[in-house]
Structure formats: C-alpha cells, structure tokens
Amino acid sequence: MITKPTATFTALSLAALLGTAAAQTAQTPTPIGTSGATGAAPTTRTSPTTADYHLVTGDKLRIDVYKDQQLSQSLQIRPDGKITLPLVGDVAAAGHTSLELRDAIAASLKEYIANPVVTVIVLETTPQVVYVQGEVTRPGVFALNGRLSIIQAIALAGGFTDFANRKDITILRGTEKLKFNYKDAIDDDTRREPLALQPGDTVIVK
Numbered sequence: 001m002i003t004k005p006t007a008t009f010t011a012l013s014l015a016a017l018l019g020t021a022a023a024q025t026a027q028t029p030t031p032i033g034t035s036g037a038t039g040a041a042p043t044t045r046t047s048p049t050t051a052d053y054h055l056v057t058g059d060k061l062r063i064d065v066y067k068d069q070q071l072s073q074s075l076q077i078r079p080d081g082k083i084t085l086p087l088v089g090d091v092a093a094a095g096h097t098s099l100e101l102r103d104a105i106a107a108s109l110k111e112y113i114a115n116p117v118v119t120v121i122v123l124e125t126t127p128q129v130v131y132v133q134g135e136v137t138r139p140g141v142f143a144l145n146g147r148l149s150i151i152q153a154i155a156l157a158g159g160f161t162d163f164a165n166r167k168d169i170t171i172l173r174g175t176e177k178l179k180f181n182y183k184d185a186i187d188d189d190t191r192r193e194p195l196a197l198q199p200g201d202t203v204i205v206k
Helices: 004-027 098-109 150-156 182-187
Strands: 060-065 073-076 082-085 089-092 118-124 129-134 140-143 169-173 176-180 202-205
Touching: 060 082, 060 098, 073 082, 089 098, 098 118, 129 150, 150 182, 150 202
Parallel strands: 129 202
Antiparallel strands: 060 073, 060 118, 082 089, 129 140, 169 176, 169 202
16 A cells, blocks of 8 residues: 555656656657658658759759749659750750759740740759779769869779779769879879869769
C-alpha cells in the first residue's frame, strides 16, 4: 500500500516526465521532406539558388508562360544539357542562369506570342560535383564548393600515376570536349588562372 508522501512524490515525478516529453515534442523539428500535419502529403525541400547559379544537367525546372497552360511545363535538364518546349523545340539550359534561360525562351516565343512573359523556377538542383577519372591515384567524385580549378581537382584525386599523359587531359562538359595541358599550365610564368571546373564536368587523364 502506497503511503501518502510516496503518492505525492509519484504524482510529481509523473508530472515532470510529462512536462519534459511535451517540451521535447515542441522542440523537435519537422524532418526534411515532410509537413507538420500528420498524414499530410510530403513536401519537397529544394536547394536555394541565387541569380548567378548556373544550371546543370539533372536540374528540375518549372517553366511558366503567362496565360498559356499548354506551353508551361515542368522539365528536367537532359544529359545533353537541353530542355524541350512546345513551339520552341530544344533550348540549351545547362551552363546558363535561370534569367538567361528565361530570356532565351522568351525570344524564341516572340515568333508566336506578342510580348511573352516567361518565368523560370529552379525546383530542385543536382549535387554540385565533378568527376576525375583515368590515370590518377584516387579517381572518383568530388564536391564542388566554390571555385575549383582542374589542377586542384587532380590534387584531390591524389595526383597522377606514373603512366599519366600530363599534356593531353580531356574535360567533358555537356556535349563539349575541352583539352588541357597540365605541364604547360605549371610551367606558365604569366600567372594565369588555371581552368575552372563547372558542376558535372568530367576530367579524364589518359
């Protein structure tokens, strides 16, 4: 049989536990990808973009053409760096900002619509990474946080193997193939900035 003092202690302990649980529930943030209401449809958390963000392959976009639901589309940038819109056809998107893409679409639509009003919204961005393959010590995928030169990317990959051709390095950028001579860049006395990589670039060392 519980004595009166023990019962009082038990009631106080239970109240303290309930209060702590309520405080923890109030402080627990809603997980990314869900809404606050139980059973509600999940929401998508997208990466914030700035006006100077350059679109890359895989980015998901919403193209809105004012008062034209048929032309308004939700699209993903294809591996070739382009999107396809009714009337306009293929439009190069990767490598451009959303404002540049907006202007390009609007210019193409002027043939069909007087003063078209176009909005380009980045719904979801792909991870900003570059790839280094071939004759390097640690080939792989590397995060692109700010400016990253090709020389820095090769250093992140552990440098060259003994069989690497440092004079003939290829950078795949969408449909483009760029060439880079590492030896010339290192020996260059003009202190020019080495080639800067862009999201999605693949560096191939032969």
